[in-house]
Amino acid sequence: xxxxxxxxxxxxxxxxxxxxxxxxxxxxxxxxxxxxxxxxxxxxxxxxxxxxxxxxxxxxxxxxxxxxxxxxxxxxxxxxxxxxxxxxxxxxxxxxxxxxxxxxxxxxxxxxxxxxxxxxxxxxxxxxxxxxxxxxxxxxxxxxxxxxxxxxxxxxxxxxxxxxxxxxxxxxxxxxxxxxxxxxxxxxxxxxxxxxxxxxxxxxxxxxxxxxxxxxxxxxxxxxxxxxxxxxxxxxxxxxxxxxxxxxxxxxxxxxxxxxxxxxxxxxxxxxxxxxxxxxxxxxxxxxxxxxxxxxxxxxxxxxxxxxxxxxxxxxxxxxxxxxxxxxxxxxxx
Amino acid sequence: xxxxxxxxxxxxxxxxxxxxxxxxxxxxxxxxxxxxxxxxxxxxxxxxxxxxxxxxxxxxxxxxxxxxxxxxxxxxxxxxxxxxxxxxxxxxxxxxxxxxxxxxxxxxxxxxxxxxxxxxxxxxxxxxxxxxxxxxxxxxxxxxxxxxxxxxxxxxxxxxxxxxxxxxxxxxxxxxxxxxxxxxxxxxxxxxxxxxxxxxxxxxxxxxxxxxxxxxxxxxxxxxxxxxxxxxxxxxxxxxxxxxxxxxxxxxxxxxxxxxxxxxxxxxxxxxxxxxxxxxxxxxxxxxxxxxxxxxxxxxxxxxxxxxxxxxxxxxxxxxxxxxxxxxxxxxxxx
Numbered sequence: 275x276x277x278x279x280x281x282x283x284x285x286x287x288x289x290x291x292x293x294x295x296x297x298x299x300x301x302x303x304x305x306x307x308x309x310x311x312x313x314x315x316x317x318x319x320x321x322x323x324x325x326x327x328x329x330x331x332x333x334x335x336x337x338x339x340x341x342x343x344x345x346x347x348x349x350x351x352x353x354x355x356x357x358x359x360x361x362x363x364x365x366x367x368x369x370x371x372x373x374x375x376x377x378x379x380x381x382x383x384x385x386x387x388x389x390x391x392x393x394x395x396x397x398x399x400x401x402x403x404x405x406x407x408x409x410x411x412x413x414x415x416x417x418x419x420x421x422x423x424x425x426x427x428x429x430x431x432x433x434x435x436x437x438x439x440x441x442x443x444x445x446x447x448x449x450x451x452x453x454x455x456x457x458x459x460x461x462x463x464x465x466x467x468x469x470x471x472x473x474x475x476x477x478x479x480x481x482x483x484x485x486x487x488x489x490x491x492x493x494x495x496x497x498x499x500x501x502x503x504x505x506x507x508x509x510x511x512x513x514x515x516x517x518x519x520x521x522x523x524x525x526x527x528x529x530x531x532x533x534x535x536x537x538x539x540x541x542x543x544x545x546x547x548x549x550x551x552x553x554x555x556x557x558x559x560x561x562x563x564x565x566x567x568x569x570x571x572x573x574x575x576x577x578x579x580x581x582x583x584x585x586x587x588x589x590x591x592x593x594x595x596x597x598x599x600x601x602x603x604x605x606x607x608x
Numbered sequence: 609x610x611x612x613x614x615x616x617x618x619x620x621x622x623x624x625x626x627x628x629x630x631x632x633x634x635x636x637x638x639x640x641x642x643x644x645x646x647x648x649x650x651x652x653x654x655x656x657x658x659x660x661x662x663x664x665x666x667x668x669x670x671x672x673x674x675x676x677x678x679x680x681x682x683x684x685x686x687x688x689x690x691x692x693x694x695x696x697x698x699x700x701x702x703x704x705x706x707x708x709x710x711x712x713x714x715x716x717x718x719x720x721x722x723x724x725x726x727x728x729x730x731x732x733x734x735x736x737x738x739x740x741x742x743x744x745x746x747x748x749x750x751x752x753x754x755x756x757x758x759x760x761x762x763x764x765x766x767x768x769x770x771x772x773x774x775x776x777x778x779x780x781x782x783x784x785x786x787x788x789x790x791x792x793x794x795x796x797x798x799x800x801x802x803x804x805x806x807x808x809x810x811x812x813x814x815x816x817x818x819x820x821x822x823x824x825x826x827x828x829x830x831x832x833x834x835x836x837x838x839x840x841x842x843x844x845x846x847x848x849x850x851x852x853x854x855x856x857x858x859x860x861x862x863x864x865x866x867x868x869x870x871x872x873x874x875x876x877x878x879x880x881x882x883x884x885x886x887x888x889x890x891x892x893x894x895x896x897x898x899x900x901x902x903x904x905x906x907x908x909x910x911x912x913x914x915x916x917x918x919x920x921x922x923x924x925x926x927x928x929x930x931x932x933x934x935x936x937x938x939x940x941x942x943x
Contacts, residue, residue, distance in 0.1 A: 335846060368849035375847075380840040384939055385862050395848045430938040446848065 281308035281349075282453050282486050283332075288346035288356075290324075290331040293339060296559060301327045303510040303562045304346070309454065314480065314487045316501030316518065318494060318533070322555050324510035325490045329456050332356075333371055334363045350454075369399035372447030372485075376459040378439035382431035388415075388442050389427030395449045414445040417482075419475060437468035441475065448479065456488045461496065473500055494537055498522060503591070506530050509556045509566025512585065516592040526594035528571045565596070573598040575605060609941070613931055620923045627919045628679075628912075632672050635908050642706050642906040662706055675912065678703045683713050707907040715898065716914070722793055723880065723887070723894030730814040731879045734821030735872055741822070742829020742868075746837060747856055757826065764823030769816050773889035776812045787812050791892040813890040817883050821875070828871050832864040839863075866936045873929035877921035 290302035302324045309315050317325045330336045332348040332355060348355040351370070355363065367373075375381045383391060392411035396402045402410060408427060415423035418441040431439055440460060447455055457476070461469040477500060480487060491497060497504055497518065504521045506514040506529065514527040525531045532551045553570035565571070568578040577597050585593040586606060599606045642662060643655045663671060678701060685697035702711040745754040764772075781789035788809045797806050836842065837860055845859045884896035891897075895914065902910035934940045 333847075335843060364849040364851060366849070367847055373844070373847040375840060375844060377840055381844045383841040383845065383859050383863070385866075385937060386859075387938075394845075394850060398849060432939045443844070446844075 281310050282351075283309040284349040285328075285332055286347050286349070288328065288331060288348065289344035290327055290336060291342050291344050293342060298559065300558045300560075300562050301341075301510050302331055303558075305507075305510075305512055306346075307505055307512060307515065309486050309488060311453075311486055312480075312484050313502045314489055314500055316497040316504040317488060317490045317507060318492060318497055318504060319507035320492055320555055322558075323507040325492075325507050326458050327510075328507070329458060329488060329490060333367055333373075333456070334360075335367075335373075365399070368395040368447075368452075369450040370452050371454045371456060372450070372452035374440070374443050374447045374455065374457040374460045377463045378436055378443050378460075379463065381443055382439055384431055387428050387430055388434065389429075391431075392427070392442070392446055392449060395446065399450045410449070411445075414449055415442070417448070417479070418442070418445040420445075436464055437471060440464060440468075440472055444472075444475065444479070448483065448485075451483065452485055454486050454488065456490075458490045459492070460489075462491070462493070469496070476500070494533065506533070510558055510562070511566060511582075511595060513567065513596070514592075514594040515585065516589075520589065520592050524589070524592075526588045526592065526600055527567075527596045528573055528598065529567050530594075531600070532570075567596075577605065609931065609934060612934070613927070616927050616930070620927065624916075624920060624923060625676075627923075628676070628916050629672065631912055631915050631919070632675065633668075635912055636668055640906045642908065644906060674701075675703070675909070679913065679916070686711075686713070703909050703913055705902070705907055705910045707902065707905045707910065712910050712913045715910070716895065716917070719893060719895050719898045722791070722892050723896065726791070726810060726813050726887070726890075726892050726894065727817060727879045727883050727896075729810070730817035730883075731821050731875065733814060734818040735825055737818065738822040738825035739829055739868075742826040743833055743856070743861065743864075745826070745830045746833030746864075749834065754830075757830075761823040761827050764819040765827070769820055769883060769886045770889055772819065773812070773816045773886055776816060777889070780812060789890070791890050793893050813886055813892055816889075817886055820883075825868065825872060825875075828868050829864065832867050833860060836860045836863045862936075866933065869932050869936060870929045873925050873932055876925050877918060880921050881918050 285308065286306045288302055288305045289300075292299040292301055305324070305328050307315070317328075319325050327336060327341075331341070331343065334355070343356055346356065350366070353362070355366070358366070382388070389408060389411055392414060393402075393404070393407040396407040396410055397404070400407075400410075411427055412424040415426060420426055420438060420441055426434075431442070434442060440463075444460070447457075460476075461472050464472060473496065476487070476489075489497070489501060501518045504514075504516060504518050505512050506521070506527065508529050514521070514525065514530045516524075516526075521530065522534065525534055529551075536549045536551060538548055551570055556566045556569070558566075562582055564580065565574075565578040565583050568574045571578070573596075575597070581597075583595045583597050585595045587593045588599075597605050642664070643658060646655060646658070659665065663674065666674075682697055682700045682702055685700070686702060689695060689697050703713065704710070705712050705715060708715065741757050745757045748754055777789045780786045786808075789812075791809050791813065792805075795802060795806055795809070797803050837856075839860075842855060842860055845855045850859075880895060881899075884900060886892070887894045887896040888900060899911065899914050901907075902914065
């Protein structure tokens, strides 16, 4: 992945708000990032941090209403996806941007055969005939490691195990050779050995097909294993962004540091209790004009309550949205 | 599936025998005397003789056995005879209505067309209206369309048919004079004007029943669609770039129809049961009306036979609903 290459996806200042009875929820707040060709961008954060909503927003899969896009732009192949019409978006979804969702048990339609569901994007986007689509569908199933692929096309989703269904989902997402694959916690619902298999499969497919991948997860171990760069999200914002090694070696944001400490180690003495980050994740109904992490942060000072910190560059390709500088253990001058 | 169906059909035989016994005993235990309407001037000994002539003098189990033989052996033989011109049932006693002294099944055959036309048609129309309303209401939940649909459903469901029926008669027959208030069974449709007349007399009873059926089914359809619209597989279908039309009318509808088809199938026996009250209101002399008059006249063979026919239909359509469920939902395979 050469640095400075033209990004395939460039998200700038994305804002998504959910209108609810109890007020507006600022689910995604000024999120900016880019995705370079062929790279694997990891997105971590706890539940409710806005990881999924960010990715759903940029492809128009959040239900509107109640969701509402409040500005920003998503540049993909010279086009702003936030301003593209529904028909243009449909032409992109499933063809140029593929999706894999969290729960393979419920993500496939139970009343259609796997073959039918695999053929749908092929027939719609590639204009393949029924026979050609079926042939390609069998190749895809074979590609994701499902044995006896041609015969299994006529099986229904309930006849597959969880891991196999996630393979089917991946095959479906890759059906039209997308430039971008968005995987929303694809291994969370699977047990650990199956999770490892799926990770290997994705690594392997990425080598073969060369698409860029956004991998959403809350599992830092998974991120360490496969990502090139990492975005850490908290309270609907990106709080830290760094290449993967840099992030684990030199975390800058107090949230990231706390998150890394919660990972239990099997080396040394067993800790009497698992480490946690004290406090609750923020309720996002308040206007985002202060640091979302301030209530759980050990370095909070008056500026944290007054301003929402911008992302300060802290090193090459590394930035963190925090007024406190861990290098000097003092507030930043900026 | 075939094995399952055959097994279920075999199991339904003892079920139905038990039901027929239950019906028979219920009628036996119910108060009422078939001679009640005979004038008081007729001496009791004559009445007793009349009762015995009807077969009422014999013990319960003998009468039940005779009914069984007549209903399951003689009547089918008669049907066979009338179709193929044979004479196997010659001289065998059929199930006779005490009221009219003619065979029960012949009266049923006379009454069936009216019921099927009026009640059956209203069920079909009600279903055809209900499905799109349910789909749109769910897809545009809480929209104006959904609000109106919900209101009309609530009205249709909660206002009894004898009220809407009479209301319609008052408005459209009495005040406006558009439609006849009484259904004329003797009308023979042989030209355009008689066809229009037939349509006119069917409009109100069909509307009343269709409203009631549509109210019920559209609520089921809406609820089932809502259950499915938020499922993960719908998001997957959208993520594949499919059009809303395909997503909703293929992916969601196919799943939502599973419980609704069951409800529709289970409702079919009530069609044959005739909407008893509505038939009374509009004087449609169908099966429902037949049952009511038979009950009033203590015409036990008629009541017994009609109730049993309804029981057969209910058992049969339960089976059909289960088979349809298996056909529509690949996760359910009975074999």
